[in-house]
Amino acid sequence: MQxxxxxxxxxxxxxxxxxxxxxxxxPIGVAAGAPNFSFRVFTVVPGGHTPYHIHNSEHLNYVMQGxxxxxxxxxxxxxxxxxxxxxxxxNEKHQYRNTSATEDLKMICAVLSAYE
Amino acid sequence: MQxxxxxxxxxxxxxxxxxxxxxxxxPIGVAAGAPNFSFRVFTVVPGGHTPYHIHNSEHLNYVMQGxxxxxxxxxxxxxxxxxxxxxxxxNEKHQYRNTSATEDLKMICAVLSAYE
Numbered sequence: 001m002q003x004x005x006x007x008x009x010x011x012x013x014x015x016x017x018x019x020x021x022x023x024x025x026x027p028i029g030v031a032a033g034a035p036n037f038s039f040r041v042f043t044v045v046p047g048g049h050t051p052y053h054i055h056n057s058e059h060l061n062y063v064m065q066g067x068x069x070x071x072x073x074x075x076x077x078x079x080x081x082x083x084x085x086x087x088x089x090x091n092e093k094h095q096y097r098n099t100s101a102t103e104d105l106k107m108i109c110a111v112l113s114a115y116e
Numbered sequence: 117m118q119x120x121x122x123x124x125x126x127x128x129x130x131x132x133x134x135x136x137x138x139x140x141x142x143p144i145g146v147a148a149g150a151p152n153f154s155f156r157v158f159t160v161v162p163g164g165h166t167p168y169h170i171h172n173s174e175h176l177n178y179v180m181q182g183x184x185x186x187x188x189x190x191x192x193x194x195x196x197x198x199x200x201x202x203x204x205x206x207n208e209k210h211q212y213r214n215t216s217a218t219e220d221l222k223m224i225c226a227v228l229s230a231y232e
Binding site: 001002003004005006027028032033034035036037038039058060062064070072078079080083084085086087088089090092094108110112 | 117118119120121122143144148149150151152153154155174176178180186188194195196199200201202203204205206208210224226228
């Protein structure tokens with residue numbers, strides 16, 4: 001077993017097209033020995049956003065800090081804030097946007113290992 | 117997609133032998149449509165603990181609130197606190213204990229759907 005603090009985990013900019021001001025960490029993943037699924041953490045700066053995209057895998061999310069919106073395939077904005085959970089099912093178009101002027105939006109985004 | 121607050125999620129005592137002062141919620145699971153794995157939340161009262169047990173599935177944990185120890189198969193106590201992650205691999209004996217005198221220990225415990 002292993003206890004992991006985020007400050008021990010390397011952080012890298014998310015280079016995917018459509019991402020703006022997002023960094024990624026993988027506190028629990030394949031490298032740590034997780035056999036089936038992984039916990040990634042995305043940090044989105046004020047005004048930043050993840051790609052508005054679709055994929056055939058799910059996201060299980062937990063908002064660790066901040067506030068924002070989760071945009072669905074119809075363009076509807078679902079408010080999210082620290083302490084809340086979200087499920088994005090396979091093939092649902094989605095995007096996270098940080099709506100705070102001052103605070104980072106930080107969330108767990110759990111995926112199957114193949115999508116880590 | 118779905119945004120979920122914990123106060124919307126039913127809570128039930130963990131009845132498993134060896135559990136003391138633990139309640140369970142499932143904010144994202146099979147009922148919500150998660151296809152592969154689930155986010156459960158365990159709340160452990162001061163002095164409470166999860167079972168000291170072993171199983172062939174993994175736990176991916178995130179401590180949402182409080183502080184405690186994660187006990188390994190040798191009996192070693194690994195301190196954990198809010199904001200930290202832990203991986204318990206398959207077949208590693210483990211137990212969470214709340215070491216605070218006043219504050220609940222609350223954590224995400226993610227498992228494959230079959231173990232929800």
